[in-house]
Amino acid sequence: MFKILKKEELAKSVKRLEVEAPDIVKNASCGQFVVVIADEKGERIPLTLADWDKDKGTITLIFQEVGFSTKKLGSFNVGDNIAHILGPLGHPTQVKKAGEVICIGGGVGIAEVYPVARAFKKAGNKVVGIIGARSKDILILEKEMKETCDELEITTDDGSYGRKGFVTDILKERLKDKPALVYAIGPVAMMKAVSEATRGPAIKTVVSLNPILVDATGMCGSCRCRVAGKTVFGCVDGPDFDGHEVDFEELQKRLNLFTQQEKQAMGLNK
Numbered sequence: 001m002f003k004i005l006k007k008e009e010l011a012k013s014v015k016r017l018e019v020e021a022p023d024i025v026k027n028a029s030c031g032q033f034v035v036v037i038a039d040e041k042g043e044r045i046p047l048t049l050a051d052w053d054k055d056k057g058t059i060t061l062i063f064q065e066v067g068f069s070t071k072k073l074g075s076f077n078v079g080d081n082i083a084h085i086l087g088p089l090g091h092p093t094q095v096k097k098a099g100e101v102i103c104i105g106g107g108v109g110i111a112e113v114y115p116v117a118r119a120f121k122k123a124g125n126k127v128v129g130i131i132g133a134r135s136k137d138i139l140i141l142e143k144e145m146k147e148t149c150d151e152l153e154i155t156t157d158d159g160s161y162g163r164k165g166f167v168t169d170i171l172k173e174r175l176k177d178k179p180a181l182v183y184a185i186g187p188v189a190m191m192k193a194v195s196e197a198t199r200g201p202a203i204k205t206v207v208s209l210n211p212i213l214v215d216a217t218g219m220c221g222s223c224r225c226r227v228a229g230k231t232v233f234g235c236v237d238g239p240d241f242d243g244h245e246v247d248f249e250e251l252q253k254r255l256n257l258f259t260q261q262e263k264q265a266m267g268l269n270k
């Protein structure tokens with residue numbers, strides 16, 4: 001059992017939980033994730049390690065309530081126990097001193113890019129953050145990203161905060177500075193657009209993929225993706241991959257595979 005010590009609402013439908021997980025935190029690194037089963041009847045859902053505290057023995061999960069399991073998890077309160085948390089899983093992000101690193105987060109992906117930005121900064125890089133959301137009310141972790149990055153740029157689709165437009169509008173302007181690396185995490189369309197923007201100038205681009213995970217141990221094959229023309233498993237080979245090699249169309253198609261069942265679980269289409 002994993003006790004919830006703290007709960008916050010960061011934005012509409014985006015929750016942050018600090019959870020007691022002393023064994024998981026020992027080996028936690030940025031870019032890794034855990035599989036969460038909210039209660040004994042729950043399904044397995046992957047969530048990124050958004051933060052952790054090795055002294056306190058806690059991990060932090062930030063998630064958007066998009067369907068049955070994330071809504072159930074969001075209904076838990078301080079003092080409640082999460083039935084199972086498995087991890088840390090996946091390869092940690094490869095962090096080294098490279099020069100200028102642009103870290104891009106879209107939507108709830110900002111929670112996932114934050115520990116990565118922090119690790120690149122700690123490794124001695126100049127870190128430029130670009131974070132974007134549909135509108136101001138769902139933009140998260142601005143303060144944390146500001147404290148971490150040397151420079152932070154903000155976009156909203158509707159112009160309600162920061163610059164109106166997409167994170168890629170700012171990225172394209174910043175490419176003239178020839179960054180050593182671009183790291184992006186967010187919706188598939190965003191990661192695809194980022195990878196297209198950096199392909200021409202041949203700037204190394206790493207994306208963190210979000211295929212549907214089931215067992216997260218490399219056995220079931222549900223998370224398979226095409227990268228560099230080969231089949232890879234997001235759970236054990238990733239989640240980070242070279243953005244210039246990813247087949248994003250196939251990823252999007254596979255993400256839509258269970259739309260019907262997801263609606264049924266929410267009681268929308270019985």
Ligand code: FAD
Pocket residue numbers: 033044045046047048049062063064065066067068069070071108111112209210211212213214234239255256262263
């Ligand atoms: P559903 O109604 O079941 O699904 C809603 C959407 O989530 C659909 O688009 C579906 O394609 C996707 N999804 C459903 N089940 C899974 C699954 N088992 N694995 C992956 N995607 C699924 N979300 C966050 O909000 N915060 C995070 O830190 C985070 N980290 C992730 C890390 C990884 C490695 C991966 C693969 C996904 C991550 N996600 C994260 C996405 C999160 O796992 C899904 O939003 C969640 O599983 C949805 O479950 P649901 O029952 O609430 O919604």
Ligand code: FES
Pocket residue numbers: 212213214215216217218219220221222223224233234235236
């Ligand atoms: Fe089953 Fe990756 S989730 S192989």
